[in-house]
Amino acid sequence: MKNEKKYLFDDPKNVKRVLHILYGCCALLLILDFVIHRHVMHSWENLWGFYPLYGFVGCVILVVVATWMRTFLMRDEDYYENTEMNNSANTNNEKLANKLTSETGDHHVDD
Amino acid sequence: MWMIEIPAFVPFFIGALIAAFTRGVLRNALMIAVPIISALHLWMVPEGIHLQFAFLDYQLSPYRVDKLSLMFGYVFHIAAFIAIIYSLHVKDTVQQVSAMLYAGSGLGAVFAGDLLTLFVFWELLAFTSVFLIWARRTQRSYVAGMRYLIVQVLSGVILLAGALFYAAENGTLAFGYIGLDSIAGWLIFIAFGIKCAFPIAHNWLTDAYPEATVTGTVFLSAFTTKVAVYALARAYPGTELLVYIGAAMTCFPIFFAVIENDLRRVLAYSLINQVGFMVVGIGIGTTLALNGAVSHAFNDVIFKGLLFMSMGAVLHMTGKINGSDLGGLYKTMPKTTILCIIGAASISAFPLFSGFVSKSMVMSAALEEGYDWIWLMLLFASAGVFHHAGIKIPYFAFFAHDSGIRVSDPPKNMLFAMAIAAGLCMAIGIYPSALYSLLPYDTGYNPYDATHVLAQTQLLFFSALAFVWLNLRGKYPPELRSTNLDFDWVYRRAMPRVLQSMFNTIWKTDGIVRDKIKAKLNFSSNYFAEKNNRVSGLLSKSNPLGSMAMWVAVVLAVYLFLSFIK
Numbered sequence: 173m174k175n176e177k178k179y180l181f182d183d184p185k186n187v188k189r190v191l192h193i194l195y196g197c198c199a200l201l202l203i204l205d206f207v208i209h210r211h212v213m214h215s216w217e218n219l220w221g222f223y224p225l226y227g228f229v230g231c232v233i234l235v236v237v238a239t240w241m242r243t244f245l246m247r248d249e250d251y252y253e254n255t256e257m258n259n260s261a262n263t264n265n266e267k268l269a270n271k272l273t274s275e276t277g278d279h280h281v282d283d
Numbered sequence: 284m285w286m287i288e289i290p291a292f293v294p295f296f297i298g299a300l301i302a303a304f305t306r307g308v309l310r311n312a313l314m315i316a317v318p319i320i321s322a323l324h325l326w327m328v329p330e331g332i333h334l335q336f337a338f339l340d341y342q343l344s345p346y347r348v349d350k351l352s353l354m355f356g357y358v359f360h361i362a363a364f365i366a367i368i369y370s371l372h373v374k375d376t377v378q379q380v381s382a383m384l385y386a387g388s389g390l391g392a393v394f395a396g397d398l399l400t401l402f403v404f405w406e407l408l409a410f411t412s413v414f415l416i417w418a419r420r421t422q423r424s425y426v427a428g429m430r431y432l433i434v435q436v437l438s439g440v441i442l443l444a445g446a447l448f449y450a451a452e453n454g455t456l457a458f459g460y461i462g463l464d465s466i467a468g469w470l471i472f473i474a475f476g477i478k479c480a481f482p483i484a485h486n487w488l489t490d491a492y493p494e495a496t497v498t499g500t501v502f503l504s505a506f507t508t509k510v511a512v513y514a515l516a517r518a519y520p521g522t523e524l525l526v527y528i529g530a531a532m533t534c535f536p537i538f539f540a541v542i543e544n545d546l547r548r549v550l551a552y553s554l555i556n557q558v559g560f561m562v563v564g565i566g567i568g569t570t571l572a573l574n575g576a577v578s579h580a581f582n583d584v585i586f587k588g589l590l591f592m593s594m595g596a597v598l599h600m601t602g603k604i605n606g607s608d609l610g611g612l613y614k615t616m617p618k619t620t621i622l623c624i625i626g627a628a629s630i631s632a633f634p635l636f637s638g639f640v641s642k643s644m645v646m647s648a649a650l651e652e653g654y655d656w657i658w659l660m661l662l663f664a665s666a667g668v669f670h671h672a673g674i675k676i677p678y679f680a681f682f683a684h685d686s687g688i689r690v691s692d693p694p695k696n697m698l699f700a701m702a703i704a705a706g707l708c709m710a711i712g713i714y715p716s717a718l719y720s721l722l723p724y725d726t727g728y729n730p731y732d733a734t735h736v737l738a739q740t741q742l743l744f745f746s747a748l749a750f751v752w753l754n755l756r757g758k759y760p761p762e763l764r765s766t767n768l769d770f771d772w773v774y775r776r777a778m779p780r781v782l783q784s785m786f787n788t789i790w791k792t793d794g795i796v797r798d799k800i801k802a803k804l805n806f807s808s809n810y811f812a813e814k815n816n817r818v819s820g821l822l823s824k825s826n827p828l829g830s831m832a833m834w835v836a837v838v839l840a841v842y843l844f845l846s847f848i849k
Contacts, residue, residue: 226663
């Protein structure tokens with residue numbers, strides 16, 4: 173482990189730094205809401221912090237709903253393979269098809 | 284000048300021929316030359332119809348140039364150029380040839396001035412591109428390519444049917460505004476919709492693109508859907524239905540993208556999301572909205588290409604593309620990381636990157652025309668696209684937990700292609716006037732006013748904050764090896780199952796009914812056989828001599844009787 177090269181984010185301090193920059197930017201953007209006069213086209217845009225709030229809440233909802241969707245949408249990685257591969261392997265030459273997939277692998281590069 | 288009459292697809296088809304018969308450095312040089320020469324040629328072509336002939340009773344115009352088609356023509360040249368450089372290391376002739384034919388077909392379709400020519404290139408797009416999927420030469424890519432081909436050809440057949448109806452109704456095949464007030468209009472609309480990945484018809488894209496080869500996906504992401512966007516912009520601008528379809532397209536894929544593990548499939552979902560913005564723009568149909576749709580298509584080709592290239596580079600170098608297998612690649616692939624982040628910033632529409640200057644037009648147009656709810660959906664989708672394409676893609680590939688994989692940056696040609704795309708993304712973002720000058724309408728739109736910039740930056744930064752917050756609290760869904768069910772479940776699992784059990788029942792009942800009838804028939808034939816097996820029955824095999832003698836006696840008696848009557 174000693175001679176393993178240290179990279180930028182191997183040091184937790186650097187991660188912290190990036191996060192602090194992000195927090196700082198967010199705070200600055202909120203403050204700018206007071207400073208910059210915006211010409212609005214929609215009444216909701218007048219609400220203080222509409223965009224920041226919408227962005228934050230929207231993303232949280234997105235992730236929560238997506239995580240919930242996993243409960244009924246998620247299946248095994250080879251869910252479709254069992255039927256589809258078998259069907260085509262039966263119609264072709266089963267051995268040949270198996271050989272083909274085992275030789276090239278499922279993450280083959282193109283050349 | 285006779286040169287004008289050479290349609291834009293011809294150089295690419297010639298290029299395909301060259302690619303088939305040359306090898307090595309010569310092939311590479313010629314393939315790079317093709318898009319450059321063709322682009323220079325296109326640059327000099329004035330607007331108008333340059334090729335026209337009569338076919339049966341109809342005027343066909345396979346080469347029509349106007350501002351709308353030129354816009355797509357230019358970006359297809361850029362995309363082809365970048366993708367060709369990206370795939371210079373590929374020695375597989377099948378891929379090189381089909382890529383050239385595919386790019387040419389895309390160009391043929393956008394310059395088609397009539398529906399019949401459009402149909403021809405529409406189908407060519409399908410038949411040429413499927414080889415980019417099959418070229419991966421796995422069982423998975425073979426079946427995915429088959430499904431892709433079936434859907435694409437179906438779209439073409441519907442288009443042909445629509446074109447025939449259209450010709451019968453209007454007496455012309457000219458490809459212009461069509462609208463939804465006839466059967467022809469609806470048929471063509473559905474055909475375009477399938478290729479445009481409308482909801483429910485979208486799974487061919489998320490199914491096939493991630494199964495294609497590293498370089499094939501880069502080509503695929505550029506042409507097919509954008510041809511469909513072009514066709515919609517030409518035939519259905521201002522169709523209100525498109526606003527709602529487009530809004531749905533921007534929103535639902537982001538949920539799937541968040542939980543998807545295959546990072547190229549994440550990009551495929553976000554491709555649908557971006558096309559959604561274009562479709563909304565076309566649906567709104569004002570000059571600003573149409574400009575937004577077209578310019579967003581232009582930018583999307585480049586930044587989505589860049590993202591697919593960066594993920595392709597990861598797949599090429601590591602042999603892995605699942606988020607669960609990757610991470611920490613920034614350590615040894617720093618250039619790819621930076622280029623990927625530029626693509627991510629562009630698709631997320633950060634100010635000074637290309638997505639910002641085009642997406643904001645569609646959003647502004649939605650507000651101007653009073654589509655408040657649609658605007659809110661688009662805003663949600665903007666935050667969402669940043670979440671899954673802007674953060675998730677670079678984060679899980681290059682950062683996150685260290686997967687221990689240490690591979691170097693990809694070959695120079697791949698890096699160079701990505702650098703061109705990244706440069707364009709930033710150039711368009713910083714100096715949008717160049718892009719705006721190519722647009723079909725002059726709206727005098729300026730994306731860089733304080734309101735827009737502040738609003739978009741706030742939205743994005745707080746989306747990032749949400750990601751950080753969720754991640755720190757451990758609420759962010761981890762990357763898991765899985766298949767997520769989508770609408771394709773209906774035709775990949777449910778329908779085969781239903782059909783299988785249906786046919787099973789049919790064969791079974793058929794068998795039972797046959798057996799029953801056979802038993803009945805056997806029984807009755809046995810019955811008759813037995814009945815007639817006795818001597819002297821009606822159908823008996825043999826009769827005794829005595830009965831014959833009796834019958835002869837009867838005949839003679841009848842004779843005798845008749846003679847008495849006489």
